[in-house]
Amino acid sequence: MVINKKDIVLIKRAIQYIKPYKIRFIFAFLTILLGIITDIIQPLLWAKLIVNLFGNNFPKVIDNILLITIVFLVNSLAGFMRLYLTSFLSQQIIFDLKKDIYNRILNLPIKAFDKMRTGDFMSRLEGDVGGVADIITNQLINTIVEILRVIIVGIVIFSINIHLALLVLICFPVTYVIYHKFGVIIRKENEKLFELNDNYFSHIHQTISGIREIKSLGANILSFRNFLELSTSLKVKALKINIISGVSQMISQIVNFSSEILVMLAGGYFVYKGTLTMENFIAFTSYSGQFSNSLMSVTRINASIQQVLTSLERIFGLLDNLNYDIEPIGKQKLKKVNGSIVFKNVSFQYNEENQVLKNINLNISSNKKIAIVGQSGSGKTTLFNLLLRFYRPTKGIITIDGIPLIDIDETSLRENLAMVHQEPYFMTLSIKENLKLASPEATDKDLIEACKIAYIHDFINSLPDKYDTVLGENGITISGGQKQRLAIARALLRNAKIILFDEATSALDNESQIKIKEAIDQIAAKHTVLIIAHRLVTVLEADEIIVMSNGEVVGFGNHNSLIKNNEIYQKLYKSEITTITSTPKVVGG
């Protein structure tokens, strides 16, 4: 068996998942032991029965049949208990592993998702976990049991006839070498199979989440071709692994069969010579079968262990990769929040390569409507990302009401900061349930009030099921403007003092635009609203405008002052003015 130090660490970690259920494991183990003992007794009883049948000893035959029946029943019961316990343990370990991975994913910093593909999470959560749990419960118990069986049955066959037992043993080194060699190959092939599985899951996830893009680009055929390529590789790899396992099994079966023939020939000869009783010969042939099968299982376990080690490596590797330094988060609760925000000398970079924000200094008063404008890539979204604490500034400090962002307790921060995305995400749940995700305690009255402020109540009321209408995947059945208004209502329900709003770049109908603007105006009276602005009307009416260029704040003031004094703002404004006169769009990115 090829197990190195690293594997031992993996196994030790896996054992942590077994520990809470050790009593059940012991029971499973005992039922299996009972199974082995009854398996060992049975051939002996059958041998006695046959001898008694030939000896015309009818009362003894009845005794033997009675005993055989009892042993059979105990054996069946033990088999059932074993099945029940191992299934329970296997499902429980799957549950525990998945729970740990899922919990880790939910609590990951956003930067982790910049690196990992969704498919990697899916394939490990689904594929590897099941495999590991099965092998921990079934294979691990089996290994111990089969080793025990080899020892016990080994003692029995050696005590029956040492020469015959040695003949049975001959096949072992050969079978061992076969499985050892094939085990190494299988492990390598499995690693490749799992990698393919990651790619496969990623591809499917990307296709489904980007289906609109794929269709509009006419990339269906290309996507299907990639899918076929991946599925074919998966099929070929899985087949190859099965063939390799099959070949190794076939070779060892041939070796086994040869040794059985040798045992028959030698055993028959010993009976003929009178050095072995018929009863012992019958029992021996059955035991030698058990012995070789167990020995085969023990060697075969090597392949399973190689497989489980690959999966363990991937699962724990994923968990470890996700083991980002736990960034200290403060415990300070925000009480009655004013909503003033300060950026002091804030710089930030997503990676080593480029500085995205450069020495940002901003002083945003509460209850104001602030528009952020700037060319695409100038760093507007990154400002929001930092405020949302998705990433931490590489330099400088951000405060809310004078409290450093880093010191604010997580729940408190989320309660006071709400975000309305360009393409808001809704679950496949009813409107009411989607809104309640933001505030589970909200009453129907609260929901209606928020929806009225967000100018979406009348629309919801016009739907057949009103607030109980179920939204399609990602709110597909409602328009972009309606989605944003619903998202505003959701943000309002959070009762957050600061609302971040990423205006939709896509053209909204006039009615939607006016309603969104009115909703924001109403909200801005009592909240600090920061808007990544893409519409002229938003910019013109903002209390303050932040002008961004190449990761720097190059202007701060209202439209009138900026249009007079700020060159970059003038340029942005002028470059869009033609569009603006035809449609009420766009300033900046």
Ligand SMILES: Nc1ncnc2c1ncn2[C@@H]1O[C@H](COP(=O)(O)OP(=O)(O)OP(=O)(O)O)[C@@H](O)[C@H]1O
């Ligand atoms: N997760 C990320 N990892 C690495 N770089 C990123 C990441 N997100 C954004 N960037 C880079 O940071 C810079 C600023 O991006 P940001 O999204 O903040 O710009 P923006 O002004 O909001 O642009 P737009 O108006 O097009 O949305 C860009 O150069 C972008 O490529």
